[in-house]
Amino acid sequence: MTALMQPGFWVFILTMSGIYGIFTLGLQIQYGVGGILNFGHVGMMALSSYTMAILIISHGINFWIAAAIGVAVAALGGALLGLTTLRLRRDYFAIASIAFSEIVRYVIYNSDGLTGGVQGSLAIPVTGENYPSYTDTWDSIINRARDILTPIFGEIVDRDFVMAIIVWTTLGILLLIVSRVERTSWARVLRATREDDEVPAALGKNVFRFRFQAVIIGSVIGGIAGIFWGLQSSLLSPDDFLTLVTFYGWMILILAGATKVKGLPIAAIFFGFLYGGSRFFTFWPFSMLDASERAYVRIMIIGIVLIILMMSRPQGIFGKRQEMVLE
Amino acid sequence: MAEFVQLLFNGLVAGSIFGIAALGISLVYSVLRLVNFAAGDFLTLGAFTTFFLATSIHLPFIVAVLLSMLLGVVISLILEFLLWRKLRRTGAGLLALFLVATGVAFVLRQTISLIFGGNSQKFDIDQIKTFEFLGAQIAQAQLAVLCCASVAITFIALFIKKSTIGKNMRAYADNPSLASVSGINVDRVIIATWTISGAFGALAGVFQGTVQGQFTNGMGLDLFLSILAAVILGTIGDAYGALIGGFVLGVVMELSTWDALLGGIPSTYKPVVAFAVLVIVLLFKPEGIFGVKARKV
Amino acid sequence: MNNLILEVNDVAVSFGGVRAVNGATLDVEVGSVTSVIGPNGAGKTTLFNLISGAIRPDSGTILFEGLEIQNLFPHKIADRGIIRTFQGAKVIKRLSVLDNLMLGGQNNPGDSLVNFFNPKARKAYEVQCHDRAMELLQQIGLERFAHEYAGILSGGQRKLLDLARALMANPILLLLDEPFAGINPTLVEKLLEVLHALRTKHNLTFLLIEHNLETVMNISDRVIVMAEGRVIADGKPNSIYENQAVIDAYLGTRKAFK
Structure with a gap:
C-alpha cells in the first residue's frame, strides 16, 4: 500500500487521466453531441504520435512543427474515415471505425523501416544501444518549466509533475473551447442528427457535413492526446494503440455522462485510478497473482465496470436520466 | 499454378472457419439485434478448453471438442439470462449493447x-503430414478441418431451413412482433440462437487452432475483425450471406498474397485486405451483397 | 410562362421489385392549396419523399419553379424553399421545444464552424431566431413548453411543433403529410386557422396528403387522387365525388366520402 502514499504515484495517475481525458473529449463531441459511434478513435492517437516521432527522428524536423503535422495527420485520418464510411448505418460505421484503427496499427506493426515495427518506437539503432529520442526539445521545455515551478511548489516538482500541469491545462482549455462549441447552433444541428437524419435534412441542413466536421474535430482532439501520449511514454509501440484504448475512452465517456462535458475530468481521474492504481493491488487476493496476471485482472475489472455501468446507470454519474429515457 | 491451388485451398479452409463463425454472429444479430463483440473470444475459449481437456486431462480429442462446444453454449446462455435479457427489456440502445458485449469480451x-497464461499452445495433432495435390502441399489436418467444417455448415444450414425451431428463428428475425403474436415461443428461439452461436463459435475456434498450429489468448480477437467483415459482406443478419461472405473473404485474403497478382501483398496484411474488400463493397452497396434497398416510409 | 410552382412528370420508383410510385404526373399552382388523397399504399408518402429528395426516382423529372430537382440532396431542396412535415410528426425528442423550432432557422451563420470565431454574427442571428421562434410558439400555444424536451409533447402538440418548425424555415412550398390525422377536432380548427392566416399573409403554396377527402374538402382548391402509385383523378374537390375511378379505387366502400 505504500505506493499509494507516494505523491509521485498520484502525479502519474493525474497525467494519465489528463491524457485520457483529452482523448475522451474527442469522443464526447462525436458521440455526446453527434451520436457517432467511433470505435476507432485510438487510431488518431497512433497517427499523431507516430507522425511526430518519425518526423523528429528521421527527418530532424522541429518539435512544434512535427507535433502540428502529427495532429494534422490525425485530422486527415478522421477525414479518410469519414469520407469512406460515415454515410453507412450507425452500427456499420462503428465496426468500420474499429477496422480503421486496426489497419493503422497493422501498418505501424508491419512497416519496420518507418516505425520500428513491433520492436517499438522507431527502434532503428543509430549509435550504440541508445534509442533515438524524439523528446529532446520537449525535455528542455519541461526542464525550463521545472525551474520556474520549483520555487512555487517545492521539491515535489519533477518531470511528471510538470507534465501533469501541462496536460491538465491543455485539457482545461480544450474543455472550455468544446463547451463553447457545443452551445452554438452548429451543435444544435449536430444534436438533432444524433436522433434523426430526415428532420435536419428537410430543414436544409447537410447532415453529412455536420457529422464529418464532428469526426474531424474529434480526430484533432484525439491527435492532441496522441502527442502527449508520445511525449509521456517517450517510446512508442503498436501495442499502445490497441482497440482496448478506445474502449477506455468510452468507459470514461459513459461514466461522465456522454451529453455533458463537465463530468469528464472527474470520470477521467476515476478511470486513471482504476487503471494505474490496480497495478498496486498487492493485497490479498491479488497478492497471489504475479505482475502480468494483475494486468489481466486490471482489464477484467474494467470490463466488469463497463458491464455494470451500462446495466445499471447508462446515463453515467453526471448524466440526466431523462435524456436516456427519451432515446 | 501449384501456388494458386495452394492458396485456393488455404482460402477455402480459412473461409469455412470464417463462415461458421460469421454465421453465429449473423444469427445472433438477426434474432437479437446484437453485434456480439465477444464472439471472437468464444473461438479462443473453444480452442483453449479443447487444448486443456485433450492435452492435460487426456480425454479423446472428439470428446474434448464436444465438451468445449457445450461450455460455449453454457456461457452463452448464462450471459443471456444475466445480461442480454435484461438489456432487451429495458430497451437498451446500440451503444449499451456494444459496450456490454465489449465488457463481456474483456x-x-x-x-x-489468467487460467492459461500468455504463452502459445498447440493441439497434439501432426501438422507435418501432407500430401501432394496438383503440385500443392495439402496438410491432412487442414483437409480434415475443411471436411468437418463442411459437415458442420451443412448441418446448421439444414437446421435453419428445415427444423421447426429453425423456421421459427427465421420468422422471428423477419418480424419479431408478428412472430410473437402468432404463437412462436420466443424464449426457445433465443435459446436456440445462443446455442448455435456458442457451440459453433467454440468449434470454429478448434478449427482455427488446428489450422494455425500454435495459438495464443489473442487468437479470436485477431480473427474477429475479419469475421465481422465477412458478416457485413454477406449482409448482417443474413445467415447464408454470412457463410458466403466468409468463403469469399477467406479465398480473397489468401489469393491477395499470390505473386502472380501484381506480386501479391505481404501476408501480414491479410486482415487489411479483408477490410479493404469490405469498405469497397459497402461504398457501392451499403446494404451488403445480399441486402435489399430499404424502403423509406 | 405559367404559374406552376411544382411539376412532377411521370415519376416512378420501386423498392425490391415493388413499384411504390408508378408513373405519377401532377402539378401544383402558385399560391394554391392542393391535396393528395388516396387509400393506404397509394404512394402518397413516397411521392412526398420523392419531392423532398429523401429518395430519388428511378425515372421521371420533378421541377420546382421550372428547375429540375429530382437529383438534388434533401437539404438542397429545402434550401430552394420546399419544406416538409412528417407523417405522425417528427420532433427531435431530446432537444427542447425551442431548440426544435430554432433548428428551422435558415442561413444561420452559427451553423458554420468558421463563424465560431465570429460570435457577434452568431449571436445577432440567435437573438432574432429566438424571438421568431417564441412568437411562433405563442401562436401555436406551446410557449409554456419552450424549455422542455420535445419528447414530452403529446401527438397533437408534436404536429403543431412540426408545422411551426417548417414555418421557421421560410418555405415557399409547404408539404404537409397527414397534418390532421389523429388530432382532436379543436386542434384541427386551430391548425386550419394557422394555415389560413399563413396563406393570406405569406402567399404560401400548400401540398397536403390526406387519407380522407372529407377532411380537405373545404380548404383545398384542388384534389389529386392517387391509387397504386398513379394519379387517377385530378380536379376541383366537388368533381372528385363523381369520379368513377376514385370510387373504384376505394373499393366501392365510399369510405372517402362518408
Whole structure:
C-alpha cells in the first residue's frame, strides 16, 4: 500500500487521466453531441504520435512543427474515415471505425523501416544501444518549466509533475473551447442528427457535413492526446494503440455522462485510478497473482465496470436520466 | 499454378472457419439485434478448453471438442439470462449493447489469459503430414478441418431451413412482433440462437487452432475483425450471406498474397485486405451483397 | 410562362421489385392549396419523399419553379424553399421545444464552424431566431413548453411543433403529410386557422396528403387522387365525388366520402 502514499504515484495517475481525458473529449463531441459511434478513435492517437516521432527522428524536423503535422495527420485520418464510411448505418460505421484503427496499427506493426515495427518506437539503432529520442526539445521545455515551478511548489516538482500541469491545462482549455462549441447552433444541428437524419435534412441542413466536421474535430482532439501520449511514454509501440484504448475512452465517456462535458475530468481521474492504481493491488487476493496476471485482472475489472455501468446507470454519474429515457 | 491451388485451398479452409463463425454472429444479430463483440473470444475459449481437456486431462480429442462446444453454449446462455435479457427489456440502445458485449469480451479474454497464461499452445495433432495435390502441399489436418467444417455448415444450414425451431428463428428475425403474436415461443428461439452461436463459435475456434498450429489468448480477437467483415459482406443478419461472405473473404485474403497478382501483398496484411474488400463493397452497396434497398416510409 | 410552382412528370420508383410510385404526373399552382388523397399504399408518402429528395426516382423529372430537382440532396431542396412535415410528426425528442423550432432557422451563420470565431454574427442571428421562434410558439400555444424536451409533447402538440418548425424555415412550398390525422377536432380548427392566416399573409403554396377527402374538402382548391402509385383523378374537390375511378379505387366502400 505504500505506493499509494507516494505523491509521485498520484502525479502519474493525474497525467494519465489528463491524457485520457483529452482523448475522451474527442469522443464526447462525436458521440455526446453527434451520436457517432467511433470505435476507432485510438487510431488518431497512433497517427499523431507516430507522425511526430518519425518526423523528429528521421527527418530532424522541429518539435512544434512535427507535433502540428502529427495532429494534422490525425485530422486527415478522421477525414479518410469519414469520407469512406460515415454515410453507412450507425452500427456499420462503428465496426468500420474499429477496422480503421486496426489497419493503422497493422501498418505501424508491419512497416519496420518507418516505425520500428513491433520492436517499438522507431527502434532503428543509430549509435550504440541508445534509442533515438524524439523528446529532446520537449525535455528542455519541461526542464525550463521545472525551474520556474520549483520555487512555487517545492521539491515535489519533477518531470511528471510538470507534465501533469501541462496536460491538465491543455485539457482545461480544450474543455472550455468544446463547451463553447457545443452551445452554438452548429451543435444544435449536430444534436438533432444524433436522433434523426430526415428532420435536419428537410430543414436544409447537410447532415453529412455536420457529422464529418464532428469526426474531424474529434480526430484533432484525439491527435492532441496522441502527442502527449508520445511525449509521456517517450517510446512508442503498436501495442499502445490497441482497440482496448478506445474502449477506455468510452468507459470514461459513459461514466461522465456522454451529453455533458463537465463530468469528464472527474470520470477521467476515476478511470486513471482504476487503471494505474490496480497495478498496486498487492493485497490479498491479488497478492497471489504475479505482475502480468494483475494486468489481466486490471482489464477484467474494467470490463466488469463497463458491464455494470451500462446495466445499471447508462446515463453515467453526471448524466440526466431523462435524456436516456427519451432515446 | 501449384501456388494458386495452394492458396485456393488455404482460402477455402480459412473461409469455412470464417463462415461458421460469421454465421453465429449473423444469427445472433438477426434474432437479437446484437453485434456480439465477444464472439471472437468464444473461438479462443473453444480452442483453449479443447487444448486443456485433450492435452492435460487426456480425454479423446472428439470428446474434448464436444465438451468445449457445450461450455460455449453454457456461457452463452448464462450471459443471456444475466445480461442480454435484461438489456432487451429495458430497451437498451446500440451503444449499451456494444459496450456490454465489449465488457463481456474483456472479461472472457482475461479469464482465459489468467487460467492459461500468455504463452502459445498447440493441439497434439501432426501438422507435418501432407500430401501432394496438383503440385500443392495439402496438410491432412487442414483437409480434415475443411471436411468437418463442411459437415458442420451443412448441418446448421439444414437446421435453419428445415427444423421447426429453425423456421421459427427465421420468422422471428423477419418480424419479431408478428412472430410473437402468432404463437412462436420466443424464449426457445433465443435459446436456440445462443446455442448455435456458442457451440459453433467454440468449434470454429478448434478449427482455427488446428489450422494455425500454435495459438495464443489473442487468437479470436485477431480473427474477429475479419469475421465481422465477412458478416457485413454477406449482409448482417443474413445467415447464408454470412457463410458466403466468409468463403469469399477467406479465398480473397489468401489469393491477395499470390505473386502472380501484381506480386501479391505481404501476408501480414491479410486482415487489411479483408477490410479493404469490405469498405469497397459497402461504398457501392451499403446494404451488403445480399441486402435489399430499404424502403423509406 | 405559367404559374406552376411544382411539376412532377411521370415519376416512378420501386423498392425490391415493388413499384411504390408508378408513373405519377401532377402539378401544383402558385399560391394554391392542393391535396393528395388516396387509400393506404397509394404512394402518397413516397411521392412526398420523392419531392423532398429523401429518395430519388428511378425515372421521371420533378421541377420546382421550372428547375429540375429530382437529383438534388434533401437539404438542397429545402434550401430552394420546399419544406416538409412528417407523417405522425417528427420532433427531435431530446432537444427542447425551442431548440426544435430554432433548428428551422435558415442561413444561420452559427451553423458554420468558421463563424465560431465570429460570435457577434452568431449571436445577432440567435437573438432574432429566438424571438421568431417564441412568437411562433405563442401562436401555436406551446410557449409554456419552450424549455422542455420535445419528447414530452403529446401527438397533437408534436404536429403543431412540426408545422411551426417548417414555418421557421421560410418555405415557399409547404408539404404537409397527414397534418390532421389523429388530432382532436379543436386542434384541427386551430391548425386550419394557422394555415389560413399563413396563406393570406405569406402567399404560401400548400401540398397536403390526406387519407380522407372529407377532411380537405373545404380548404383545398384542388384534389389529386392517387391509387397504386398513379394519379387517377385530378380536379376541383366537388368533381372528385363523381369520379368513377376514385370510387373504384376505394373499393366501392365510399369510405372517402362518408
